[in-house]
Amino acid sequence: MQHDLDHTISLLTRTPAALNALLRDLPEEWTLRNEGENTWSAYDVVGHLNHSERTNWIPRARMLRQFGEAQAFEPFDRWGQVRESQGKSLGQLLDEFARLRSENLDELRAWNLRREDLERRGKHPALGVVTLSELLASWAAHDLTHLHQISRIMAHQYREAVGPWSRNLGVLKCAGHSSP
């Protein structure tokens, strides 16, 4: 389907509550374990979502609106959450995610974007020319990619425990994310 800003906002609004319902107060065996060296836990992913709220989607949309293609976005730090999450509980990260997301959606709504605004172009440091529409659709799809990743990381913890059922569980066959 084509990008629809209202659909994007509907989804972006729901992700913090969905992750909160799934992860808050869950035993740490689910939330702090990862898939092996140099991979992320569910805790790391929530930290990454917070770092993305601070430095990726809305900040880049601001740049696009201000500079167009004249100035490339700042590169995104894929390990930026490590410092930011230090000393915080998962509960604190989930609270932060809800707050940051809500503030960012308030800003997005305040822009009152029209169809022609969505066609404005900016410059991604690696992907080249992108539109504001693509950026906002990717913000929503990025939530889904990390929900997808969290469910895979957690399922990985039961890889042995499920015994012969591993054959039937698609999540255990997913190789959708090469690096975190």
Place this chain on the structure above:
Amino acid sequence: MQHDLDHTISLLTRTPAALNALLRDLPEEWTLRNEGENTWSAYDVVGHLNHSERTNWIPRARMLRQFGEAQAFEPFDRWGQVRESQGKSLGQLLDEFARLRSENLDELRAWNLRREDLERRGKHPALGVVTLSELLASWAAHDLTHLHQISRIMAHQYREAVGPWSRNLGVLKCAGHSSP
């Protein structure tokens, strides 16, 4: 990690609320679209989870406890939700899921399973001999496989809309589920 019944119950308890937070009142463009012919939408998946609560995990655990390996579980109908979901809204299916799951977890808790109970064996019609521990771990991992699937189905709807970002979104590269 090894199977831990408390961890399994913690996860099983949270899934209905997580899906409710993600899906309730979301535009139908997200929830009723699938990935092409003979695939499921998020709506179909919630129906499948309900059908599984009715006919798969707890009913099979009951059989295992009653008959051991002497009688194989009933085969599971992978399209059984089609009839059951007919005429129901997604909101109704989500309500049903919360109710069925809660009833099934009440029954599981009432069994007061000890470590040796978890080692009891039953017979899966396709997978052969399985333990109660494996069955219950698979119930939890099955929630995760379908959360994984729902996030992939929904991301698929924005495959075009994200433009060049599709390269960076792992969920768009997932081939973890061959059939629904």
